[in-house]
Amino acid sequence: MITVLFVCTGNICRSPMAAALFEVFARHAGREDLHAESAGISAQEGLFATVEAHRALDGVASLVSHRARRVDAALVQRADLVVGLTHDHARFLRAAYPSAASRIISFADLPGGASVRDPYLLEQSDYDQTRRHLERLIPVLLEELDRYGVRGRRKRIRGEGERKSSA
Numbered sequence: 001m002i003t004v005l006f007v008c009t010g011n012i013c014r015s016p017m018a019a020a021l022f023e024v025f026a027r028h029a030g031r032e033d034l035h036a037e038s039a040g041i042s043a044q045e046g047l048f049a050t051v052e053a054h055r056a057l058d059g060v061a062s063l064v065s066h067r068a069r070r071v072d073a074a075l076v077q078r079a080d081l082v083v084g085l086t087h088d089h090a091r092f093l094r095a096a097y098p099s100a101a102s103r104i105i106s107f108a109d110l111p112g113g114a115s116v117r118d119p120y121l122l123e124q125s126d127y128d129q130t131r132r133h134l135e136r137l138i139p140v141l142l143e144e145l146d147r148y149g150v151r152g153r154r155k156r157i158r159g160e161g162e163r164k165s166s167a
Contacts, residue, residue: 001033003036003078003080004080004082005079006085007039007085008116009040009042010068011039011070012040013050013118013127013130014116015038016053017053017056017130018036018134019038020057020061020062021138022034022141022142023035024060038066039075040070041071042070045067045068047068048063048067052124052127055124060131073097081103084105085115090104091106111140111144116133116134117129
């Protein structure tokens with residue numbers, strides 16, 4: 001089983017949405033070997049996902065069982081790939097967990113990728129936009145995982161660690 005850990009700031013919007021959508025996309029692609037988890041750099045343990053995040057995924061995926069948790073060394077160590085929702089998340093994670101740096105990317109590192117904007121405390125339409133953004137990025141991540149290989153023989157994900165322009 002390949003575990004992908006999605007990391008954002010509070011683990012109540014973006015990263016749980018990414019993990020839930022990743023699982024849906026993986027199953028649709030017949031990838032029963034993939035498992036997604038999520039955590040936050042400054043998460044307050046035990047919080048539920050926001051109501052807006054639930055609504056954004058309504059009919060597609062569920063966040064009912066989600067509880068926020070803070071990223072830690074054990075989670076990072078257990079993950080085959082760690083995906084920061086922004087370039088800054090990935091940079092922080094590489095600095096905090098240097099032994100795992102080669103397994104840490106951001107959505108911005110993917111071909112055609114970009115950081116995922118935080119919808120927290122914004123309108124429902126912003127959460128819906130986050131969902132659509134993730135729905136564009138996750139298939140790219142799944143394609144890159146095909147190049148990923150097995151743990152210990154990881155191939156470099158194209159664009160990894162490169163700064164993307166905002167153009």
